[in-house]
Amino acid sequence: MDTTLRDGEQTSGVAFLPSEKLQIAKLLLEELQVDRIEVASAKVSEGELRGVQKITRWAEEKGFLDRVEVLGFVDGSISVDWLKEAGARVLNLLTKGSLNHLEHQLRQQPEEHFARISATIGHARAAGMRVNVYLEDWSSGMRHSQAYTRSLIRFLQTLEVERIMLPDTLGILRPKEVREFIGALCADFPAVHFDFHAHNDYDLAVANVLEAVEQGVSGLHSTVNGLGERAGNAPIESILAVLSDFTQVRHGLQEQKLYRVSKLVEQFSGLHIPANKPVVGENVFTQTAGIHADGDQKKNLYFNDLLPERFGRQRQYALGKTSGKANILKNLQALGISLEEEELKQVTARIIALGDRKERVTTEDLPYIISDVLQQESGEQEVRIEGYHMTHSRGLKPTVQLKLVLAGEAYEAHASGDGQYDAFMQAVKKIYKKLGYRLPKLTDYHVRIPPGGKTDAFVETVITWDFGRIFKTKGLDSDQTVAAMKATEKMLNSVGLVPEAEEVVLNQEVSK
Incomplete structure (x- = not known):
């Protein structure tokens, strides 16, 4: 059972719109083909009610309604009536699986709690609903009040309950304890369909799921991308990989659809998938x-x-x-x-x-x-940018202090301009004018990054020049201005050191 739309939405800062809930439900049931989805908690809000109604209307049309489940509470007929209005047919009833929760949160004795559970299940069954039961804080119950927890399971066997769901509500269990607790319950209650619901507070959720499967548990709960309260739930992507590769258990889920579903949930939830997250992280393959x-x-x-x-x-x-x-x-x-x-x-x-x-x-x-x-031309460059210092200040023109090496000799110039690259070019022009060398005319300047815009390594600057012939040079750097300077350095080496006196001859040849 996937509970992304219920327990996953308890992730801090995550709230799905009704339309988003419907899209996720469609992907989970039709594409990924999970067996069941838990889509909401009863009585939360009007928006939650509309979201469930959207899902149940679609699910009924598709024949999936019995696979859509809603969390409800031991409150007589209140949760049952909410489910009826939402169009849901399966109630996941939240009961107290530890004596600590029962006595300190509800301030009830076991007999009173059991009676109220029976009454709520009676209302649900009378409304034609199927019922599963959560034993909230079951893991603490097995640690500290096992007699009570077992008595609750025995009592539920006398009622019309399809599944008993065992949540590690606080994410406290070690694999050794999962082995001990679930192994004992599966042995002592062989007719009961137990589900295991793992939380990931110690980063042990997937390991605990694997141990639960080995001990004979009948169902598993998960969320896409491991969403959920605090550190989240057992992630469905990791569970599927573990089941397929480390157990004899077979499932009907479509692994090849996992990444697609994961990315959609990432988009709707607003929570970025860590790059090193198994199976769905950007870097994992x-x-x-x-x-x-x-x-x-x-x-x-x-x-x-x-x-x-x-x-x-x-x-x-x-x-x-x-x-x-x-x-x-x-x-x-x-x-x-x-x-x-x-x-x-x-x-x-x-x-x-x-x-x-x-x-x-x-x-x-x-x-x-x-x-x-x-x-890049092989061999020694005739012209080389040896060094530069650029300034850019508000209210003042950018300046450049430039050192160029031409034919083995170093020359320096200082210039300002309308931008840093313009200041650089003004400094180049000063040096070339002083030495009597010609420069091409810049006719086009274009900056681009590789497709997708995901690089942080460089930008490419492409400059078009006119020197009696039209040609282009390119420069690469993480800084746009430096990339343009590199493109210019390539241009200077491409045209060579041409004296101003040759301009007339060159133009005459071009005109011919």
Whole structure:
């Protein structure tokens, strides 16, 4: 049973709109094909009532109504009447599974609580509803008041109850205790259908679920992305992986739809999925270390049973400072690009340098980096930007102090401009004018980032020049102005050091 729409919505800051609840319910039942969904708590709000009504109307049309469940309370007919108005047919009744909760929260004796449970179930059955029962704080009850908890189970056996649901309400159990408690109950009450409901306060929810299954529990509760009170519930994505790979249990859920459902719930809940979250996290099927990519290239040495294709995903090879040649090759194969050995070394070195600056490189960045590397001319550059200092102040024009090396000699100039790049170009022009060299005319300036906008590694600046011929140069850097300066440096080396006196001759040749 998935309880994303009930217990998951108890996550701090999460509230689904009625229309969002309906969309999630559709995905859970039709796409992921869970057996049951718990969609709300009775009496919460008018919005909650409308949300449940939307779901039950759709579910009745599809024949799913018996798979839609609502949490209710031991309150006579009040919760039952709310469920009737909402169009629901299955009541999950919340009772007290520990003597501590019973005595201090309800201030009742067991006999009084049992009588009220019986009355509420009687109202539900009279209304044609099916009933399951939660034993709230069951885990504490098994630790400290087991005689009471067992007496409640025996009493529920005398009523028309389909499932008894065992929640680790406070997320306190260790796998050893799950083994002991559920093993004993399944042995002592073999006719009872027990569900296990795990919370994740100690990050043990999935381990506890695995132990519960091994001990013979009949049903499991989960939420998408592990949403839920405090640290959340057992995440459905991890439960499915564990059931498939570590048990003999078979289920009808569609693993390949998990990621899609997970991303929709992420969007509706507003809670970002951690990048390292198992199964659905952004990084979980990404190899970063070059040695891992190399092993995968040779014989899938770093694969396990969690193949991304199972969950509608693809394996990726991260690009960063730990990338090796194998990582780069995997990404190049995906793009259909092949490089010479020396070119591959240069691209790898560039990616490692970016990673050292803690900048993230994506597959979409790779063609830009390759283009930049391939455009670099081999050998010594005739013109080189040796150093610069830029200022940008409110109310004042930006300034640049520039040091250029031309044919082995260093020259400096200071200039201001309408922007930092304009100030840079004014400084270049000062040096070239002083030395009597010509510069092309800048005709177009364009800045872009790789598709998707996910990079934080660089921007690409493309500048178009007119020097009797039209040509373009590109520069890459995380800073837009520096990228433009690199594009300009490439231009300066492309045209060479042309004296102003050659301008007339060149123009005459062009006119001919």
